[in-house]
Amino acid sequence: MKAAVIAGQGVAPVYGDFPEPEPAKDCVMIDVETAGLGGWDVLGAYRLAVQYPCVLRGEGVGRAEDGRRVYFGERSVAPWGGWAERTIVPAAEVWDVPDDVDDRTAITMAIAGTGALVPLESAAIKPGENVLILGATGTLGQLALQLARILGAGRVVGASRNATALARLRERGIADGVVTMGTEDDVAALKSEAGDGYDVVLDLVCGAPMVAALKATRWGARIVTVGTGAGAAINISAGDLLFRTMTVVGTGQRPPADREQIWRRLLDMAREHAITVDHLEYDLPRIGDAWDAQKAGPHAKITGRITG
Numbered sequence: 153m154k155a156a157v158i159a160g161q162g163v164a165p166v167y168g169d170f171p172e173p174e175p176a177k178d179c180v181m182i183d184v185e186t187a188g189l190g191g192w193d194v195l196g197a198y199r200l201a202v203q204y205p206c207v208l209r210g211e212g213v214g215r216a217e218d219g220r221r222v223y224f225g226e227r228s229v230a231p232w233g234g235w236a237e238r239t240i241v242p243a244a245e246v247w248d249v250p251d252d253v254d255d256r257t258a259i260t261m262a263i264a265g266t267g268a269l270v271p272l273e274s275a276a277i278k279p280g281e282n283v284l285i286l287g288a289t290g291t292l293g294q295l296a297l298q299l300a301r302i303l304g305a306g307r308v309v310g311a312s313r314n315a316t317a318l319a320r321l322r323e324r325g326i327a328d329g330v331v332t333m334g335t336e337d338d339v340a341a342l343k344s345e346a347g348d349g350y351d352v353v354l355d356l357v358c359g360a361p362m363v364a365a366l367k368a369t370r371w372g373a374r375i376v377t378v379g380t381g382a383g384a385a386i387n388i389s390a391g392d393l394l395f396r397t398m399t400v401v402g403t404g405q406r407p408p409a410d411r412e413q414i415w416r417r418l419l420d421m422a423r424e425h426a427i428t429v430d431h432l433e434y435d436l437p438r439i440g441d442a443w444d445a446q447k448a449g450p451h452a453k454i455t456g457r458i459t460g
């Protein structure tokens with residue numbers, strides 16, 4: 153079968169041939185129609201336990217052998233993966249997709265949607281509060297701006313480095329204010345969009361940007377980190393944390409039944425509130441371009457058309 157094949161540690165996936173999956177107990181064989189790509193797939197491709205050659209993992213949507221149209225998580229049985237004509241996935245990670253949900257929405261609302269919604273809910277936004285999404289131009293950021301408002305936020309501000317991508321958030325009407333980071337004084341730039349300061353920060357990058365954001369919060373603020381692209385190690389002063397709460401939230405470790413319920417809630421929210429995310433699609437043979445775009449920071453959700 154055709155697949156995006158990774159030959160070894162640090163080697164980019166290439167379009168080529170790979171053996172068909174072999175049946176396994178309690179697993180579902182899936183003909184893949186659309187696969188998703190995220191930063192976690194780039195990191196996951198080179199984890200220590202990975203054996204090569206393997207198919208690029210990724211979540212996706214396809215047809216199970218019994219004809220069901222299903223979403224599957226990025227948990228294909230190794231060495232197979234979502235970026236191939238066929239994959240095999242543990243049954244608990246295979247969820248029926250409602251007829252009115254397109255492949256792109258099913259994929260975007262799964263790992264990314266859950267990664268945005270769960271931490272925002274954990275921050276218990278009160279009506280009218282100021283919310284900052286740090287790293288707002290990526291997939292989680294775009295979702296989080298819209299979800300924060302649905303959860304009751306007053307002013308919703310997006311911050312990241314790329315001014316063009318930030319302007320697009322304003323254009324789409326999903327951010328009330330934007331802040332271009334990387335200035336001489338990021339704290340002042342963040343504060344200028346926040347009145348008395350932020351009540352909630354969803355931090356998708358950590359590192360120095362998060363330290364600056366902390367200084368732009370007010371008493372009672374909740375800062376929730378879910379990504380560490382700008383560095384996992386931080387140096388903060390206890391004074392900056394006074395009367396504030398900082399947590400780090402992971403979502404992938406939850407049991408599959410919990411993640412499925414969250415995904416179904418997100419599909420309902422997407423339908424009800426017309427949630428949108430910018431999107432880039434590549435055909436399977438162009439996996440190299442998709443991979444490069446993901447590594448460069450695409451400011452969009454990347455999907456791959458596999459078959460169909």
Ligand SMILES: NC(=O)c1ccc[n+]([C@@H]2O[C@H](COP(=O)([O-])OP(=O)(O)OC[C@H]3O[C@@H](n4cnc5c(N)ncnc54)[C@H](OP(=O)(O)O)[C@@H]3O)[C@@H](O)[C@H]2O)c1
Nearest residue numbers: 267287289290291292312313314361378379380382402403
């Ligand atoms: N914990 C969980 O359960 C969970 C679940 C899913 C995802 N995640 C993580 O959440 C993070 C966000 O995911 P994503 O798919 O949205 O990633 P993404 O597409 O890489 O987006 C992150 C955004 O952050 C901005 N950024 C990067 N470095 C920055 C810096 N130094 N200062 C300010 N902004 C910066 C980039 O925008 P600019 O180019 O505009 O700067 C980028 O668009 C990732 O780390 C991902 O692994 C966590």
